[in-house]
Amino acid sequence: MTGINEIVNKTINETILSGIKENKNFIASKIHGIAVPLKRTALIAENKEIQLTIPVMLSDIYDDGKIIDIDDSIPFMIYHKLERVDVSIKKGSEYGRANDMKKTIVDSYKLYLIACLDSRKTKLSSDEIMILISNMISRNYTFGEYSIIEVIVNSLALNSSDIYAAEYVNHPNTLPSTLNLFRINYTMNTYRDLSACVVKC
Numbered sequence: 123m124t125g126i127n128e129i130v131n132k133t134i135n136e137t138i139l140s141g142i143k144e145n146k147n148f149i150a151s152k153i154h155g156i157a158v159p160l161k162r163t164a165l166i167a168e169n170k171e172i173q174l175t176i177p178v179m180l181s182d183i184y185d186d187g188k189i190i191d192i193d194d195s196i197p198f199m200i201y202h203k204l205e206r207v208d209v210s211i212k213k214g215s216e217y218g219r220a221n222d223m224k225k226t227i228v229d230s231y232k233l234y235l236i237a238c239l240d241s242r243k244t245k246l247s248s249d250e251i252m253i254l255i256s257n258m259i260s261r262n263y264t265f266g267e268y269s270i271i272e273v274i275v276n277s278l279a280l281n282s283s284d285i286y287a288a289e290y291v292n293h294p295n296t297l298p299s300t301l302n303l304f305r306i307n308y309t310m311n312t313y314r315d316l317s318a319c320v321v322k323c
Contacts, residue, residue, distance in 0.1 A: 124266045126231060127156040129312065130202050133263040133271055134235075138200065141258045147197060147245050154179060154201035156233075157190055164292075175291035177201060177236075192286075194298045197243035198251070205232040211316060225316040226269075235259075235306040236289060248302040252278055256306055272311040279305040 135153045142148040157177040164174050179188040179201075190201055208230040237255065241247055246254075256275045263271040279285065285303040286295055297303070 124268070126204060126207075126310075129265060129268075129271065129310070130233075131155045132265050134202075134259045134273065134310075135200075137258050137261075137263075138255060141254070142198070147243060150196050151198040152193075152196055152200075154190060154199070156204055157201040158203075159291075160189075172292050174293060175289075176293070177203070177289055192238055192297060192301065194240060194301055196240075198237065198239045200235055200237045200255075202233055202235050205234065207231050227314050227316050229312045229314075231310040231312070233308055233310060235308065236285065237304050237306070238301055239304075240300050241302065242300060248280055248304050252280065252304045252306065259306075259308065267314050268312045269315065270311075270313040272313075274309045274311070276307045276309060278307070 135155065139153055142151060157179055159175045160178040162174045162176070163171050177190045179190065190199075193199065210228045210230070212226045212228055213224075235255070237251070239246075239248060239251055244251060256278065259273050260275050261273060263273070265271055280302075282297060282301075282303040283295060285305050286297050
C-alpha cells in the first residue's frame with residue numbers, strides 16, 4: 123500500500139509546484155511532505171528540564187530527522203502534518219455501481235498544511251496565498267491503486283504566533299517580522315478496491 127507521504131507528494135505537492143513554478147517570485151521555494159514532531163529534552167535554569175518539540179521530515183526520522191527550520195532566505199515553504207486516520211469499508215453500490223457489489227476501503231486522513239512566506243518576495247499577502255493554495259488542492263486526484271483521492275479543505279488559520287508556538291513547542295519565538303505562517307486543515311479520503319488490496323497490500 124502506498125504511504126501517505128508519497129500520496130501527499132504526488133498529489134497535493136505536485137499540484138502546488140505546478141501552480142507556482144511559472145511565478146519567478148516563488149523561485150527557491152521549498153515544498154516538503156509529511157513532518158512529525160520530534161521531542162527533545164533541554165536543560166534550563168536551576169537544572170530544570172523542559173520538553174522541546176520541532177517538526178522533522180518523516181523520511182528522515184530514523185536518522186535523527188531533518189529539522190524544518192524557519193528560513194527567511196526563501197520566499198515560500200510548506201510542510202504537512204498527519205493528525206489521525208479513520209478506516210471504513212463501503213459497498214460498491216454506494217458509489218453508483220448498482221450492479222457491482224465490490225467493497226471499497228476508504229482511508230480518511232485528517233491533516234494540516236503549514237506554510238511560511240515572505241510577502242516581500244512573493245508579492246502576495248498571507249491571506250491571498252492561503253486562498254490560492256486552498257483552491258489549488260481542493261479537488262479529486264487519482265494515483266497508484268487509488269480510484270479516487272479526494273481532498274477537502276476544512277478550515278484556515280492565519281495567526282503566526284499561535285502556529286509557531288504549536289509547531290515549535292517551548293522554543294522562543296524567533297520568527298522574523300518579515301515572515302508569516304498560516305495553516306490549512308484538510309481531509310484526504312482515499313478509495314481503493316478491497317479485492318485488489320488483498321492481492322497487493
